[in-house]
Amino acid sequence: MTDYSKIPSPCYVLEKKKLIQNLELIDCVQKRAEIRIILALKGFAMFSAFPIVKKYLQGTTASSLFEARLAREEFGGELHLYCPVYQENEFQELIQEATHISFNSLRQWEQFKEKILLNQVSSGLRINPEYSPVKQEIYNPSSPLSRLGIRAEKLGDKLPEGIEGLHCHNLCESNSQALARTLEQIEALFGHHLRQIKWLNLGGGHLITSKSYDIDHLIQVITSFKTRYPHLDIYMEPGSAVAWETGVLRATVLDLIETSGPIIAMLDVSFTAHMPDCLEMPYKPCIRGAREPKEAEPKYRMGGLTCLAGDFMGMGDYYFETPLQVGDTILFEDMIHYTMVKTSMFNGIKHPAIGIVGSDGSFKLVREFDYEDYKGRLS
């Protein structure tokens, strides 16, 4: 058992065993469905864990020059690119060692196609399937005025010469039913193009590693689709599913503020800077050992350490069996995907350290951040 109170605070702590469990499941899916699953770096880019991830996944997808560079330096294998818009001044560097690239518009394909054909990167177009199960607008790429993906009516009957693939990303923490519906939509709107291409990338948002995901249904959906399009290489590029529930953000209670309502635990972490999805989505993260308070029970509210008035968990309070004290350890669950990649140093607060708990429970500190990291981003 790992003693989290001995780990530096604050700290993102990846639990290696859980990452391996996820990867084994994902690997099993890619083998059974005969598809390729690659890692979306935008969701998980903790490169000290890449030696483990590489054993299971054949490549990555990058959505910027820096992600592409990280992929080349630390991952290798297939490198897929999709950026909502490409920039002339970095394009040549971006496509180095890329195997696949998807364009968000026909104009951008026209702009860059010569460079692409010279460099022999297999090219695709991102399509908009005009369906998404995602309710939060901020995470819905298929809304009527979305800037992401080409709509069917814009594509016409024939794909431009040189286009070998289609890319579709419309899911977020979704299930296999949403995937089935997506494939129906792709066939209905883009079916005539599927004969002309070599690969179809089904994007991310497949929450394969969640306990409630129906893997057998996914395999059945893909297998049935493949019988109709056996010539297609099918890709999925999840981020969340790879690092889903693989570790915690370890924090400490620094102060307790009494109000007429809940007691507010002031922590050494911030929601806006270290757990931004809690405010963006928004959602209430689980805390290890805590639960929903009942009517008459003492309630604790979690507060961040920046000056932002909204830097607290407003989605609901917590109950702890033992009353909280200054110095107590708080473990926010499932804080490995979309956290380290999204953090900021707003307010000049310290960035959490990054560490790994090995399969034997021992802790290894991978990285700590200091004043120079803060200053280095400013001028």
Ligand SMILES: Cc1ncc(COP(=O)(O)O)c(C=O)c1O
């Ligand atoms: C194009 C694309 N691919 C893959 C992903 C990864 O999605 P997820 O982390 O939800 O699996 C995203 C997330 O926004 C995306 O925009």
